[in-house]
Structure formats: structure tokens, C-alpha cells
Amino acid sequence: MSTREAILTAAQRHLTRHPAASMADLAAAAGVGRATVHRHFAGRDELLGELGARSLDRWEHTLDHAGGTGVGPAATADAEQLRACLDDLMTRYVADSDDFGFALTDTFLLGSAEHSARAQALFEREVAFYEAAQRAGVLRDDVPAVWIGHAVYGLLVAAREALRLGDVPRRGLDRLVLTTVLQGGAA
Amino acid sequence: MSTREAILTAAQRHLTRHPAASMADLAAAAGVGRATVHRHFAGRDELLGELGARSLDRWEHTLDHAGGTGVGPAATADAEQLRACLDDLMTRYVADSDDFGFALTDTFLLGSAEHSARAQALFEREVAFYEAAQRAGVLRDDVPAVWIGHAVYGLLVAAREALRLGDVPRRGLDRLVLTTVLQGGAA
DNA sequence: CTCATGTGAGACATTCATGTCTCACCACAC
């Protein structure tokens, strides 16, 4: 693995547990000198920006491939297929949050205009899918689809935190999130 | 209102939208000089610590009074009462997150040993309540109670974000969170 | 061997938030 990749990978992992890590911290986490980090990334913004872009790439890829056909406003109206797609989507999201969990709440990324614009476009695409699922009777339609989008986001944050604190096992976490998204917590 | 209270109130509100705000930002948000802030709070840590303590006070107060009797491990086994208590708890949490939403994800507070210890104690108390609700058949018992605790936390983060972005109206948000916690998003 | 490349270590300057201090001002009580 190239040094650049090693830095990105280590930073990704380290930022999940230490969101306020300095460049020196990230360099140490990657096992390289601080100057080496600056050779590959002009500054902290560029490093974070690269990680943010990758997290968005992953998100987009997930939306493109979830359920085989991908996710979008022109989704099928077949309830069973939508259900399966939703299932796959959550499984992929949990896996993604394992790698890019820090991006869910990172202050710098949330404040970056470029990142926010892309994130909002992907979010709207996801919400359009939830709307399709509502029309097909897969998701309840007495709440705004955009709220379902936010709720899924919140549950991914919850999953990341539960994992970080060791409160739940990694194995099976995707089923936990999926059933919570669908059925909630009532008996 | 005293200047000190004005600073705290303004900082609370400002931090929800700008988590990385500097002392100068917070002073400007309160409409006072930067020196005045330092007259009342020795440093940023003290200001944030005070806000964090207040958010924990609010949380504790909510646990003490939710459902009239409060929330704890020795809760009643009466299902209907537990349901009502859960309802009240969520309503209060949503109201609280309106004021102390920033505390849910603030990096400084999460890293503060004192704050974390108190937060964990309150969280455990809350989880004990969820366990009681599971035993009474109010909450599903095929998932760990601690996961329900994290899920509630995540949905409060979601509510804060949805509100911040103007995606849902403030009015009725507590019902939205409650029904999502209980029933999830399935039709 | 020789050279090019990438790296580690460290010195150095810069920037920014922070914290401290002084001084003038204003409102208010006396």
C-alpha cells in the first residue's frame, strides 16, 4: 500500500475515535513523520476533504448498487423488491459507517460547502427512495419521508457509538439497525 | 437577566448551529465584549463545562420526573404506566434537545472525564428503565436494552438535525420521535 | 558504485484562539 493510502486509512480509523486529532496525531497514527503527511496533502483541509470525498463516493456507490438495481426516485413499485432493497441498504450503511463513521458528524465536513452540496444531493436521492417505499406501502406514510431519512442517519450514529463503546457486538449490528428502523422498539 | 445568564443562553443557542465557535464568536453571539466573557468564565473549558453540567442537570431532572414518578431500575411493572412514562420521557427529551442539542455530540464534553462519568451513570439509569419496560412487555426484548438507549440517543440527534435544517416542523416533533422509537418506519 | 526517490527528524516562521491586562466609559446609587 502506498504511503498516501496508508495515511488515509490510518486517519480514517483514528478520526472515528478521536475526532479532534491534530495532524501530528494522524501522522503518528499512520506511523509516518509529520512532514510526510504534508508531502501528500497540502493541509489538513485537503486530507479531510479527501476522506470526505471518499465517504461520499462510498455512499453514492451504495445507493447505486443496493438491492442489485440501486436506489432512486424511479424505483420499482414492487413491495417485496423495495423491502429487500431497504434491507440491503441498511446492511451496506452499517458496513460503511464502520469505515466512515467519523464523517457522519465531522464538524469540518459538515461546514464544507462542497461536501454539504454533494451530501444533500445524495440525501435527497435516498429520501426519494423512501417516498417510493411509502407509496408501495412498505414504509408508513403518516410521517414525512425526509424524517425517515434523518431517522436512519440518527440510527447510524447510534450504531457507531454503540460499537465504539463496545455496547453491542459488530456481528449482527446490521440486523439490529434494520429491525429498529422498521419495527422500532415496541414489543 | 444577568450578563452571565445571557452569555450562557446565547452560547447554548449558537453552539447548536456552530459547534466549533470560538470564544470571540460566542461573545459576539451574546452581544458582549470578549473580555466580558472571560470575566465570568475563566476559560472556554469552564464555559463549556457549565453548559455541559446544565445539560446533565436537565437530563437528570427529566429522569427524575418523567411520567410523574420518575425513571429508574425499580420502576413499576405496570405496562400501561411504563408506556405513559416512555411517552413522557420522549416528549421531554425532544424539548431538552431543543436547548441542549449541541451537548449530544460536542467533542469537548464527550472527551471530558467528569462529564462522561455523569453521562454514563444517567445512561445506565435510563437503560435500566428500558430493561424494566422489556420485562413488562412494553419494549421488545429480542434486542439489548442498551441498544434501545443508543437508538433513542441517535433519534434525538436526528431530530436536532432535522430541526436545524428545517426539514420538519418543531410542532409535533415529539410525536414523530416517539412513534419512530416505538413502531419504527414500517407501514 | 551512483544516482534518484521517498522518508524521518527537526528547525523555523506563521497563524489563530486563547487568556491577561489596562483604560475609558456609562449607568446608577449615594
Add this chain to the structure above:
DNA sequence: GTGTGGTGAGACATGAATGTCTCACATGAG
């Protein structure tokens, strides 16, 4: 009027993170 307390504005110092630069070293290709 006079004094007092709280404030605003700004100067100043400090520390941490950042960004730049140089030099020595290791590795691998030629």
C-alpha cells in the same frame, strides 16, 4: 456632584497547530 461596579475596546503575551524548509538516511534501479 461623586464614587462604584460592570462593561467595551483594544493592546499584549502565550501556546498549540499548522505549514515550510533543510539535511541526513535508507532503499532500490540503473
